[in-house]
Amino acid sequence: MPSLLRNPLTKRLLRPALSLIEQRMEHVTHAFQKDLDALHHEVADLRRQSYGLGLLLDHAGRGAHRMPTxxxxxxxxxxxxxxxxxxxxxxxxxxxxxxxxxxxxxxxxxxxxxxxxxxxxxxxxxxxxxxxxxxxxxxxxxxxxxxxxxxxxxxxxxxxxxxxxxxxxxxxxxxxxxxxxxxxxxxxxxxxxxxxxxxxxxxxxxxxxxxxxxxxxxxxxxxxxxxxxxxxxxxxxxxxxxxxxxxxxxxxxxxxxxxxxxxxxxxxxxxxxxxxxx
The missing domain is CATH 3.40.50 (Rossmann fold)
Structure with missing residues (x-):
């Protein structure tokens, strides 16, 4: 099998399939990176909001926090x-x-x-x-x-x-x-x-x-x-x-x-x- 994969004819025959796989992987990777970037932004926004709510509702300056579940x-x-x-x-x-x-x-x-x-x-x-x-x-x-x-x-x-x-x-x-x-x-x-x-x-x-x-x-x-x-x-x-x-x-x-x-x-x-x- 290794010798067959190194065969020039085999490489020419498989090149379109390999190119298609690479394109699809790039597309999936790009989409995943976009989702990951969006998630990072959402987490950063939540942290900012949580910090502001904490200043208003946490236990600092009072005996207990004011954040019910x-x-x-x-x-x-x-x-x-x-x-x-x-x-x-x-x-x-x-x-x-x-x-x-x-x-x-x-x-x-x-x-x-x-x-x-x-x-x-x-x-x-x-x-x-x-x-x-x-x-x-x-x-x-x-x-x-x-x-x-x-x-x-x-x-x-x-x-x-x-x-x-x-x-x-x-x-x-x-x-x-x-x-x-x-x-x-x-x-x-x-x-x-x-x-x-x-x-x-x-x-x-x-x-x-x-x-x-x-x-x-x-x-x-x-x-x-x-x-x-x-x-x-x-x-x-x-x-x-x-x-x-x-x-x-x-x-x-x-x-x-x-x-x-x-x-x-x-x-x-x-x-x-x-x-x-x-």
Whole structure:
């Protein structure tokens, strides 16, 4: 066989076939190189986009990153639906808007919002659905006039969650009157930071009051007991919570049952949800 391939006649006969093979190989190689170059450009673009998103959403400057996976979002939507009774489309839409509020307010405000993406967005989505009756649960008797809901947040931090919740409630057609309880330990200017962050939520400055101290202190309890709240957000177990809640109120706690007389509604991410008798 080797001697046959070296034969001049054989070479002349095979030359057209070899030329055709070479042409086709060149064509395939050229096409492959074009695809490879295009892939390199796409990867470079993705890296640039990823870097920009990382600056906006990664954990730098905050306790945790803000980049949920599709699986996390799907699970969160299911949990919001289970607690509120809202339709899938409504729950998914509110979770999406809640995420946008989280990113926007942390970008514009000072400080951050404590908690994971799922827990923060879960509260921002589920609380308005429950408090306004947009889900299956009845609306709270908010006790502040039509279109207004009294909100008590214990452990307000930098005030960004309260600002985001106010905006989410406004999307459901109600304005929030905020009572925020926090010892505000740390920098002397922290109270001004909170008030500045609250301004990002819109609304009248008179619709927010900041009570320095802890809820278990008698002075603080006396100050906040002048009204009943349609939404109560707790930073842990506290005594006497049902006495502060309006009929049909929503109570959210990160740990344990906050008091007798509250019926469990379910859990979303790291928070437990309760309701008072309507």
């Amino acid at each position: 599709p699986t996390q979002v799907d699970r969160l939507v299911d949990e919001v639906r289970a607690v509120t009774g809202a339709a899938d489309e409504r729950a998914r839409g509110d979770v999406t808007v809640a995420y946008r509020h989280l990113v926007a307010l942390e970008a514009l405000g000072v400080g951050g919002i404590g908690g994971t993406v799922s827990d923060v967005c879960g509260r921002l989505a589920a609380v308005p659905l429950l408090a306004t009756g947009s889900g299956a649960e009845p609306r709270a008797d908010v006790g502040a006039g039509p279109g207004v809901v009294e909100v008590l947040e214990v452990g307000t931090g930098h005030g960004l969650f309260a600002a985001a919740l106010r905006r989410m409630l406004r999307r459901h057609g109600v304005e929030a009157r905020l009572t925020l309880v926090d010892p505000l330990d740390g920098a002397p200017a922290l109270e001004e930071v909170v008030r500045g962050n609250l301004a990002l939520g819109g609304g009248s400055p008179d619709a927010s009051r900041l009570v320095r101290g802890r809820l278990d202190e008698s002075r603080v309890r006396e100050l906040v007991a002048d009204r009943r709240y349609g939404v109560v957000l707790l930073d842990g177990p506290h005594d006497g919570v049902p006495a502060l809640a309006a009929p049909g109120a929503v109570v959210v706690s990160p740990a344990g049952v906050p008091g007798p007389g509250l019926r469990p509604l379910g859990a979303v991410a790291d928070s437990a949800y309760y309701g008072t008798a309507a």
